Amino acid sequence: MDEKQLLKDCLDGNRQAQKRLYDQFAGKMFALCMRYARNQQMAEDFLQEGFIRVFSKLDTFRGQGSFEGWIRTIMVNTSLELLRKNDLLKKSLSISEAFELPDQLELPADRLNEQYLLSCIQSLPAGFRAVFNLYAIEGYTHKEIGELLSISEGTSKSQYARAKAWLQQRISN
Amino acid sequence: MENRKDHIEQLFAEKLGKLDMQPPQMVWHRIDARRKNRRIMLLFRYAAVVVLLLASGFTIRYFLTQPENQTLTKQLVLTQAGNNSLQNAVDVAEAVTASSAVSGSVETLVSASRTATPTASNDTGKSETRQLTATESEQQLADATMLLSSAMPEDKNSEIVSAGTTDHLADSTDSEDLSTLLLALIPAPEIADDVPTLAVQNVNISLAFGQTPGFNSGTNGSDGIAGANFSFDKFAGDLAYETRYFEEVERTDFSMPLSFGLLFSYPVSQSLLIESGLQYTRLAHENSTFVINDYQNRYKTNLHYLGLPLGIRFVMLKDKRIRLFITQAFVLEKGLGSHSVTERYFKGKLYETSRDNTHIRGMQLSSVSSGGAETSLVGKLSAYVQAGVQVFFLNETQPFNMRSEHSAWPSFQAGLRFDLSAENKRGAIKNTH
Numbered sequence: 001m002d003e004k005q006l007l008k009d010c011l012d013g014n015r016q017a018q019k020r021l022y023d024q025f026a027g028k029m030f031a032l033c034m035r036y037a038r039n040q041q042m043a044e045d046f047l048q049e050g051f052i053r054v055f056s057k058l059d060t061f062r063g064q065g066s067f068e069g070w071i072r073t074i075m076v077n078t079s080l081e082l083l084r085k086n087d088l089l090k091k092s093l094s095i096s097e098a099f100e101l102p103d104q105l106e107l108p109a110d111r112l113n114e115q116y117l118l119s120c121i122q123s124l125p126a127g128f129r130a131v132f133n134l135y136a137i138e139g140y141t142h143k144e145i146g147e148l149l150s151i152s153e154g155t156s157k158s159q160y161a162r163a164k165a166w167l168q169q170r171i172s173n
Numbered sequence: 174m175e176n177r178k179d180h181i182e183q184l185f186a187e188k189l190g191k192l193d194m195q196p197p198q199m200v201w202h203r204i205d206a207r208r209k210n211r212r213i214m215l216l217f218r219y220a221a222v223v224v225l226l227l228a229s230g231f232t233i234r235y236f237l238t239q240p241e242n243q244t245l246t247k248q249l250v251l252t253q254a255g256n257n258s259l260q261n262a263v264d265v266a267e268a269v270t271a272s273s274a275v276s277g278s279v280e281t282l283v284s285a286s287r288t289a290t291p292t293a294s295n296d297t298g299k300s301e302t303r304q305l306t307a308t309e310s311e312q313q314l315a316d317a318t319m320l321l322s323s324a325m326p327e328d329k330n331s332e333i334v335s336a337g338t339t340d341h342l343a344d345s346t347d348s349e350d351l352s353t354l355l356l357a358l359i360p361a362p363e364i365a366d367d368v369p370t371l372a373v374q375n376v377n378i379s380l381a382f383g384q385t386p387g388f389n390s391g392t393n394g395s396d397g398i399a400g401a402n403f404s405f406d407k408f409a410g411d412l413a414y415e416t417r418y419f420e421e422v423e424r425t426d427f428s429m430p431l432s433f434g435l436l437f438s439y440p441v442s443q444s445l446l447i448e449s450g451l452q453y454t455r456l457a458h459e460n461s462t463f464v465i466n467d468y469q470n471r472y473k474t475n476l477h478y479l480g481l482p483l484g485i486r487f488v489m490l491k492d493k494r495i496r497l498f499i500t501q502a503f504v505l506e507k508g509l510g511s512h513s514v515t516e517r518y519f520k521g522k523l524y525e526t527s528r529d530n531t532h533i534r535g536m537q538l539s540s541v542s543s544g545g546a547e548t549s550l551v552g553k554l555s556a557y558v559q560a561g562v563q564v565f566f567l568n569e570t571q572p573f574n575m576r577s578e579h580s581a582w583p584s585f586q587a588g589l590r591f592d593l594s595a596e597n598k599r600g601a602i603k604n605t606h
Contacts, residue, residue, distance in 0.1 A: 015205070022201055030200075031192035044200050051204050052211075114188050121185070136182040137190050150529070151470075152517065158468065168181050 003067055011058055022051060025068065029075045035121055035133050036079035050078040076138060080148065083126050120170045128163035135160050427575040428457035436588075438486060446486045448502065454478040456574045467520045474513040476533065476574055480506035484541070499544045500559060508533025511572055533572060539565045541584055553592035560585050 006024075009017030030047050037043035053074050061070050121129055130149065134140040135156070140148070142156040149156070434452025441447055456476040462469055484502020511533055517525040543561020550556055563584040565576040576582070 019201065022204070026200070027193035027195050028191070030196040031189070031194040034192075034194060035189060044196060047196055048200055048203050048207070052207055055204075055208060056211075114192055117185060117188050118192075121189070132185075137186050152515075152525075152527075154517075155468070155470070164181050167185075171181075171184075 046079045050075040131159045132163040424461045444488045452480045469518045471516045477509040478506040506537040
């Protein structure tokens with residue numbers, strides 16, 4: 001079944017079609033959510049909320065650009081919104097505190113495997129984590145990040161530089 | 174996109190950018206369940222809106238039709254009382270009150286009065302009037318007045334007609350419709366200033382100034398690595414969406430919220446009033462971030478709300494000088510907007526300021542329970558103070574504010590109340606005895 005037909009069936013409320021759409025993108029989107037979340041449980045919450053929004057906003061997808069890109073944007077925005085709600089002001093550490101953290105991560109033989117890199121990102125303070133993800137992986141500019149997170153471009157650059165330095169230290173140690 | 178990636182960026186982008194990780198199967202089940210619940214909730218919301226509209230319609234209709242009926246009711250009853258039939262007056266009061274509640278029409282009132290009080294009009298054209306002494310008449314009148322005041326709500330048009338054995342009444346009962354007869358009572362032949370009237374309550378308008386004392390919550394520094402940088406109440410904090418700071422907040426200071434507005438009070442009985450109106454509330458707070466690399470940001474936020482209070486006020490004690498009351502109200506508030514000023518500091522010196530206005534989604538519901546006192550100042554002007562507790566039912570739509578930290582706050586309100594009634598003592602027909 002092609003993507004257009006799948007979307008049409010989803011819009012018609014076809015539960016089987018919705019499940020197929022979920023199965024098609026859940027893996028990639030879960031990995032994305034894992035990068036923004038502190039742990040797997042939080043990532044599952046992001047994924048759940050993100051897909052609920054995908055289904056409820058499906059009628060606004062105009063077919064311009066890739067559907068995967070559209071879903072990815074929703075997932076990123078949902079993750080950021082839930083981070084604002086749940087994480088940042090409650091439990092987030094400053095980067096200076098993060099530097100003082102004892103080595104909570106066991107260094108694997110292959111320090112460049114995906115799981116280790118993911119756990120490095122997850123151990124960043126939430127604000128730094130978001131900026132690093134948006135800039136290094138999603139490809140946003142600092143200006144766009146500033147607008148997205150309501151921070152200045154300078155703050156975005158500053159947080160990104162510190163996050164990258166910390167990650168570099170983790171990898172090269 | 175510019176080619177800007179260095180080694181670290183490339184490493185993370187390549188390894189994690191296209192990573193595929195299968196989530197647990199239960200995630201899909203939760204999504205499916207949420208979507209079903211969402212549909213049910215939508216149905217409930219539509220049903221609630223319909224019920225609310227219907228209830229509002231009936232309430233408005235009730236209050237629009239009620240005053241006329243009550244006026245006639247009192248006049249009827251007191252006419253009977255003046256005709257020295259106290260028991261009949263009681264019967265009429267009960268019958269008319271019951272009938273007016275059902276039909277609300279003048280015709281019904283008249284019909285009921287005729288049914289219940291055969292002495293009021295008879296076939297021979299004479300009222301069965303028993304002559305009383307002045308003392309007896311006054312006593313019966315006082316009894317009837319007390320009875321009525323406890324049996325029926327008052328309204329702005331009601332006036333107590335101190336009718337004795339009025340000859341013009343007796344003469345006209347036979348040939349004229351009773352309602353016409355009663356209307357003839359209104360232009361009183363003599364105004365007796367010394368005749369006591371029942372306290373006539375009317376629509377009042379209040380100018381209210383309220384405060385919910387906000388406490389300077391001070392430093393919210395992190396208490397250990399695992400501690401929070403911000404001392405949120407867990408429940409409230411979880412629900413405070415749209416907090417916009419993607420930085421580490423070191424300190425939050427709340428300003429004392431201010432509100433003012435207009436309240437209208439409408440009496441439904443001698444001691445009970447319904448109150449509603451409009452009120453404006455301003456919430457303000459300032460967030461300061463940790464100093465990182467000599468940089469620090471301070472966010473000053475003002476939230477503006479317009480609220481619709483709806484509640485009741487019960488007057489417990491009435492004195493010549495002071496009235497004590499308790500109130501219970503619900504306030505539905507809609508955010509008008511959020512205005513924030515961001516100040517950026519480098520080495521303690523302000524180097525940049527930016528302003529931002531954002532929309533506030535959703536509504537805020539709260540409950541205010543309070544008690545207070547009111548005293549007359551000049552004429553129809555009185556002043557009141559009240560204190561109590563305001564409980565906020567937080568929801569996911571409201572931006573962070575002091576209500577996010579605790580859901581219950583003490584509430585103080587002071588204001589001026591003005592009686593809008595055209596006449597409080599319109600006068601009374603002098604007892605001719």
